[in-house]
Amino acid sequence: MKELSTSHLLGIKDLTKNDIQIIFSTADSFKEVINRPIKKVPTLRDVTIANLFFENSTRTKLSFELAQKRLSADIINFSASSSSLNKGETLVDTANNILSMKVDMLIMRHPHSGAASFLANKTKTVIINAGDGTHEHPTQALLDTFSIREKLGSIKEKKVVLIGDIKHSRVALSNIFALQKLGAEVMVCGPTTLIPKYMSELGVKISHNIEKALKWCDVANMLRIQLERQQIQYFPSLREYTHQFQLNKTLLDKVDKPITILHPGPINRGVEITSEIADSEHSIILNQVENGVAVRMAIIYLLAGSINRV
Amino acid sequence: MKSTEILNSLQVSLTIKRLCHQLIENHHNFSKSVLIGLQPNGIFLANRLKSNLEISIQDEVQTGSLDITFFRDDFRRKEKPLIPSVTNIDFSIENKKVILVDDVFFTGRTVRSALDAIMTFGRPLSVEFLTLIERRFVQNIPIKADYIGKSIDTIKEEKVSVLWKETNGKDQILLYSPT
Structure with a gap:
């Protein structure tokens, strides 16, 4: 089997051993790509990804952002401190508003455990969990x-x-x-x-x-x-x-x-x-840290393969 | 599907030898030229060319393999995700004459992707394309091969299958036609 068994990455608990091996072998290829003189591939040029960080992050956010740029995806960034959440908007409304702008995938970090799987149930999009509370990363x-x-x-x-x-x-x-x-x-x-x-x-x-x-x-x-x-x-x-x-x-x-x-x-x-x-x-x-970019490229690439096939 | 033989083991070997002579005419001692096999099937041909060429010119021919998965134009257009193979180019292609090698030249889309992919390794002096089998009149893109083992006329529904000694026990090229 050369296909992931899941359409989101909410936690390792949901993945099979085979899933992890597919991610690793794809990451091997991306590690080679990011060591080329030109480190960018055009694969995701028609995919838009939103990074929703409801909690502070330096390494993970930069690593995800770089992974998306290396894959040629369009990205938008969102951080809780400067958002309408302070004005009382719910998580689902925030997500749905972003998705209305034709965003294909959400990367989310949230201080509450289970936030990623909650959003995966409430929205129709691909979710990658970038850390939810004390649950999974x-x-x-x-x-x-x-x-x-x-x-x-x-x-x-x-x-x-x-x-x-x-x-x-x-x-x-x-x-x-x-x-x-x-x-x-x-x-x-x-x-x-x-x-x-x-x-x-x-x-x-x-x-x-x-x-x-x-x-x-x-x-x-x-x-x-x-x-x-x-x-x-x-x-x-x-x-x-x-x-x-x-x-x-x-x-x-x-x-x-x-x-x-x-x-x-x-x-x-x-x-x-x-x-x-x-x-x-x-x-x-x-x-x-170096491998983080390659592994995240692999995950985004593999999950993006399943969104709205043209 | 019924199959007919296009080339047998001896013919494959003769064709490869002829392609090598053509390459030597243009690339002399290969000091400025490199072979790049396209994954997954072009690498067998590239390695076969390499060993033949090295016997003729008595020198090393730099050979690498290139995976073009991330440069393909059919991502998210197939049922299954496209899983990459290994790229292995452990030399610089800057100012080199690059010869892309693949076993079958069909729509031309693989070669187009390969042209994009190879440029991420630097700026080659020139790029040529060698194929063992050219399927005529079916290209989707205005790309032509520089070295051709054999040209055949096929319809789109037919399939060319190249078998290599390394994986199938003998060299053979078959054409599968719908019955």
């Missing part, structure tokens, strides 16, 4: 797993640990689904308060000791502490968190094996990871 998980595959050759039977604020991280949930579908073993590691109870039901290992977790894994994906989503205090102080869960050279020296290090960004240098490790040869943080 599918494109991030796809680019993370694509980058691991690129570095290690495959995902199957690899041991991957997600370290940090699992509770508030949509990256964590999407990564767990993607890694499991591709046959990896997953562990989450962090303070007890930042690992939700349901984690054990997802079939992932749980650890509260970073040293043990690192000894177990091949790949460590470091997550940021999402202070902006924390209404109460989950740990005594940032200093104490850093003391217990920071990835640093002393810790890696104790482990004594190469561990591939990922970080979805933005990095808080000196908190979850030291500069020395973030910039080391085992870190593929900047490869993730």
Whole structure:
């Protein structure tokens, strides 16, 4: 089968293993395209895409925008701070108004979990979820797993640990689904308060000791502490968190094996990871950003194939 | 569909040899020329030309493969999405004489897409097109081949199938006609 099983990208949970493999092989082609002297292809010249960002974003927004431009799509951008949402318009009305201007696809980031699938049910268009609350961030998980595959050759039977604020991280949930579908073993590691109870039901290992977790894994994906989503205090102080869960050279020296290090960004240098490790040869943080454009081009390309066939 | 043989294994090999001689007449030692096979089927022919040419000129012939999927004009006009193949051009085409290679020249739309695609790698000195089989009088676009293995007259409903030793065990070119 060389066709996606879905017409939206709402979360990794809805994708099959085959879907992910199609996205990866298409992304391989786009990675080659964006390394040409002329990095643009004319494929989507008759497609219009709206980027709806109801929550702040730098990397994801730029990456999506660049992916769309490289595909020659027309784009319009929307951010919540400067919109009619402040005047009381509902999400569905906002979306339908944008769609009336003959827009073919919506990329949406929203602070509320489930917003993307809500909109997919209420509107007739292709939706790509660019992060919904603490639920899913599918494109991030796809680019993370694509980058691991690129570095290690495959995902199957690899041991991957997600370290940090699992509770508030949509990256964590999407990564767990993607890694499991591709046959990896997953562990989450962090303070007890930042690992939700349901984690054990997802079939992932749980650890509260970073040293043990690192000894177990091949790949460590470091997550940021999402202070902006924390209404109460989950740990005594940032200093104490850093003391217990920071990835640093002393810790890696104790482990004594190469561990591939990922970080979805933005990095808080000196908190979850030291500069020395973030910039080391085992870190593929900047490869993730490069691959993000190729993976997003692949997703947009594959989903655009199904809109209003001419 | 009934099938008739257009070229057998020996004829394919003779035709490729003739095409190589024609190429050498125009490109001499290939120091400024490169072969680019069009994915998916043109690469077999490009590789066959490369090995024949290298025996004749006793030098390396730079050969790459080009996928034209993202430059096609039928995106969103087919039932199934178009899935790309691999592009592999690990040399510069700037100021080179590029020879695009494909097995069958039909509507001309693939070649048009290939012309757009190859230009994203730089500015070649010239671009030529070589095909093993030209289907005459069916081009949709004003494009002509510079080197032709064999020209055949077909109707649109017919299908030309090129089989290669590498994938099918023997070289053979068949024409399928509706019964």
